[in-house]
Amino acid sequence: MVESKRNKSDPFEGESEHHYHEIFQRLHAAIYTCDAAGRIKLYNQAAVALWGRMPEPGRDLWCGSWKIYYTDGTPMPLDECPMAIALKEGRAVLGHEIIVERPDGSRRNVLPHPEPIFNMAGEVVEGVNMLVDITEHKKAQQALHEKEEQYRARLEKEVEERTLELRRLNKELEKTNNELEQFAYVASHDLQEPLRKIQVFAGILEGQLHDPEKAAWFLGKIAASAERMMTLIKDLLNFSRLGVKDETPVSVDLNGVLDHVKNDLELIIQEKQAMLNNEVLPTIVAIPLQMHQLFYNLVSNSLKFSGKETSPEITIRSRALLPQEIAAQPGLDPSLEYVELVFRDNGIGFDQQYAEQIFTIFQRLNYRQSYPGTGIGLALCRKIVINHHGVIHAVSAEASGAAFHVILPRTQPR
Structure with missing residues (x-):
């Protein structure tokens, strides 16, 4: 050179x-x-x-x-x-x-x-x-950069997934704590009230044994209090068992579920001269027993809170949700198909401001205290719907009936 x-x-x-x-x-x-x-x-x-x-x-x-x-x-x-x-x-x-x-x-x-x-x-x-x-060197650099980006993206995704999982667990923990507080309230109030009555009436009964008629009256009060307590305990057990995931979802024809519920409630339907109409309902993947509990509680709720002057009229309709509706609804998975079931009645209804309160366990509206029940039915419905990755809400006005909207996926996510 x-x-x-x-x-x-x-x-x-x-x-x-x-x-x-x-x-x-x-x-x-x-x-x-x-x-x-x-x-x-x-x-x-x-x-x-x-x-x-x-x-x-x-x-x-x-x-x-x-x-x-x-x-x-x-x-x-x-x-x-x-x-x-x-x-x-x-x-x-x-x-x-x-x-x-x-x-x-x-x-x-x-x-x-x-x-x-x-x-x-x-x-x-x-x-x-x-x-x-330096072509190969540049390619190696680019490949390394792409791997770093892939690793960073995977790491960010894992962090995001774990963060979402922690948030979900925190929500479940918060919900569990709320339920524990409500159970504590039941133990300290609802369950103690019939026990207190049993004690009081038993004490009075002791002094009325010489009068068979009065004794029988107090025994009836004691039996009613015991029955009330048994109902509470039974409802509590049903509610608590929903959290145990030992049942496998299968294909469930909701028309068959409704037929069984109609059969179970046949006497009260006849007694109240109720009209129960429904469209053809879809088949979904769900836990059969829980679907029966859901339908049973929603229908019996409409029968229970019917007007005193009119016969109950209950209609059940269903439709498939559109993709844009699924995307706009919080809590739904856009990758799944959903159906909406609407249970509508002509009963006493409720003020819309209490639309969330009615789904809280043991929370009963004051003007409904004269109706029988423990205040667990609708809370049970919400828990069942959540177990099936769906949502439920109610729309109503006083003396104008109520409509319960239940949104459930056709298939359960893996």
């Missing part, structure tokens, strides 16, 4: 010319030289392999590449390539990455190292350039 400002003849002379030429050709780095005007003079096979072509010495200027691009992909004029700048400005141009395109259209990322060569007068007479192909 020619040294800067060296006043000697070309090194490829005489016997050593072949020797230096062989060294030059066997270098793995792409190397070529230009005269001061940029015309290519010498090049090795590594340069030909990189360019994908044989340059025309004395005609191709500054670089033997078919085309050159900046790293952003925009074309680079040949007279602005690193070798051209090195020759024009008389300085080395290092670290300016370029992209070269071969005649076949393939591209390589290259790091050029052009340096000018000066004569004794300090004039640029030629230049030498070493081109380092």
Whole structure:
């Protein structure tokens, strides 16, 4: 190679010319030289392999590449390539990455190292350039970057999933704590009240044993209090068992469920002369017993809170929810199909401000205290619906009946 400002003849002379030429050709780095005007003079096979072509010495200027691009992909004029700048400005141009395109259209990322060569007068007479192909290095960097991004995305997803799971568990814990508080209230109030009556009436009864008629009356009071307590305990057990996931959802025809409920409530339906109408209901994947409990409690609730002057009228309709409705409803999974069941009655209704309170265990509205029941039925309905990844809400107005909207997935998520 020619040294800067060296006043000697070309090194490829005489016997050593072949020797230096062989060294030059066997270098793995792409190397070529230009005269001061940029015309290519010498090049090795590594340069030909990189360019994908044989340059025309004395005609191709500054670089033997078919085309050159900046790293952003925009074309680079040949007279602005690193070798051209090195020759024009008389300085080395290092670290300016370029992209070269071969005649076949393939591209390589290259790091050029052009340096000018000066004569004794300090004039640029030629230049030498070493081109380092960094394509594979760039690909490895890109692959590493993509893996890092994938790992970061996976990590962020795992963190998000765990955060959501923690939030879900916190909500369940909060719900469980609320239920425990309500159970504590039952133990301290609802269950103690019939016990207190039993104690009081038993004490009075002790002094009335000589009067069979009075004794029988107090025994009736004691029996009623005991029955009330048994009902509370039974409802509590039913409510608590819903949290035990030992039943497998199966295909359930809701028409069959409703038929069984009608049969169970046949006497009270006849007694109240109730009209119960329904459309053809869908088949869904659910726990059969819980679907029976859901329908039973909703229908019996409408029968219980019917008007005193009118016969109960209950209609049950169903429809498939549209995708946009599912997306707009909080708590639903957009990947699932849902059906909406509407249980509508003409009963006494309730003020809409209490639409959430009626689903709270043991919470009964004051003006409903005269009706029988423990205040567990609708809470049981909500728990069943939640167990099936659905939602339930009620719409009503006093003396205008009520409508209970139940949204359930056709299939249960895995």
